[in-house]
Amino acid sequence: MTATVTPRRRKSGPGPAVMLLVGLFVLLMTIFIIGPLVWLGLHAFSESWSYPNLLPSSWTMRWWQVVLSDKSLGVAVQNSLFFAPMTVLLSSIICLPAAYAFARHEFWGRRTFLIGLFATNAFPKMGLFVTIASLFYALNLMNTITGVLIIHILGTVVFMTWIPAAAFAAVPRSLEEAARDAGASKLRVLTSVTLPMAFPGILVAMVMSFLASFDEAQGTYLVGAPVFMTMPTQMYSLVLNYPNQVAAVFSILLAIPSVALMTAAHKHIAGGHLAEGFQIK
Amino acid sequence: MTVTLPERTADAGTTSVRKRRTFRPVGFLLALPPVLLILVFVGFPIVLALGFSLGFTGGLNHTVAIIGQNVHESTSGFGTLAAYQEVFSNQRFLTDLGVTVLVTVLATVLVISLALGIGLFLKLRGGRIARLLSGLAIVPLFIPVVISSWAILTFYSGDGFMRSFFAHLGVEFPVWSFTMVAVIIGSVWTSLPFATLMITSGLQAVPDAMIEAARDAGAGFVRIVLSVIVPMAFIPIIIATTFTAIGVVGSFTVPYFLGPNSPNMLGVDMSNYFSSFNQPQQSVVMAFAVFVIASGLAALYVWANFRSAKEQGKA
Incomplete structure (x- = not known):
């Protein structure tokens, strides 16, 4: 089979017109995807910038000082760095055993449960938060850490259940059985065989959950503001109350954890763990 | 599995x-x-x-x-x-409902076409350019939506890059910020990574031997795509479509930052009716209107999954 694959790719060598079209498409996609980010990034260092120049006429680091010396922005960074890891931790405790059960056990209502988790995605977030708010008033959860954490965890349940479930299901059972036959205890099989093999999928789920919590703005604003402001909720008011450049600096700061985590897990995400998790089995 | x-x-x-x-x-x-x-x-x-x-x-x-x-x-x-009677006889709501459906359909069609194009390119030709394209399409996954919305707003604004660049060429480029065009651009931008991941992984799973066999039997490019690849990757394509549409139809941040005051999408209306106008009941009615649309799409997703489970002999 390999012998036929190689000539296939060479046989249909693209003509110059096709190459030109492809090149144009790549250029347009680059401008479309990367352009806005670069343009925003430049604003973070611009002193003055007049239309229609393509670069600022003078540069400055002033806006970085404005952001770094602002107390309320610092608090927002702290809050975000507290809520996101807590969300991942709690969500893991709640969802990972369930993910294992979905992959390895057959039980009454299994399929219904899997699809029921999907309800969080189908109901519009804004509408959901509005309805949750009335419940939170009644339960005295407004403006509490617990309230904000519940909102954040709700946004991670689908990732934390579906993606690890697919990862657990993909661990060959023959390996687990071989370990059992060799005398390993059930716990030992879980920690030495199943978990390490499912780890890439779990990692992808954790990264996605961290970012979901880190990016969550609408619900946090409704339930947490003004007591608990996180970086994205702060971004909403920044955009309205500060000059463009401050929002640009803040954007770069807000993007750092996302880019770092995504780069770390990029291989696994592109490797199909994310896609695999969204097919109910 | x-x-x-x-x-x-x-x-x-x-x-x-x-x-x-x-x-x-x-x-x-x-x-x-x-x-x-x-x-x-x-x-x-x-x-x-x-x-x-x-x-x-x-x-x-x-x-x-x-x-x-x-x-x-x-x-x-x-x-x-x-x-419900009040909301559904409100002209502004009806306009916004239409706008929401229109944006959802257009953005979804654009996203799926782009993702399919990139996926097919990667599958049928491969190589560095194809990998570059699929890498590009995943970049938005790295960026929080609040930031990307803000970045897109400044990029297409009156003094943004597009206007500046075309001004150098002597062309007056339209201002897209605070228009529905920007909302569609933003929706495509933010939805592209998931659809691309889903569809490329689905297309990669189609065996090369089958494409090879169809080609040997004399099938052209279009025939191979329509009769071999798309049917075999049908489930991932449906999943990508429904998730994209559900994401766009209930979105808030993108239309809130990029769209005009009115008409705009229902996600923004819900927030306005709840916080600014202090009319929670009307806000909830709108949420159910969007929920009905999203449920229809969700049903499609569930049906696709059951079909795939049946094909694998599991249902």
């Missing part, structure tokens, strides 16, 4: 019977926590909200009903459709 089942039954004897998905309460118990969480904090509020939208203002809805203005209360025990 399912392929391993038969061989295991063959060689592992009695133990495999026990170890195949066994009917045991422990699985049910392990699966319970996230389901309970969703039931209490999503299912229950939705039921509560449905009651509120029908004019039941007692119990847990009491606080919201007192704070809110223009609340239609049910006088009979059967509830009232007064809030």
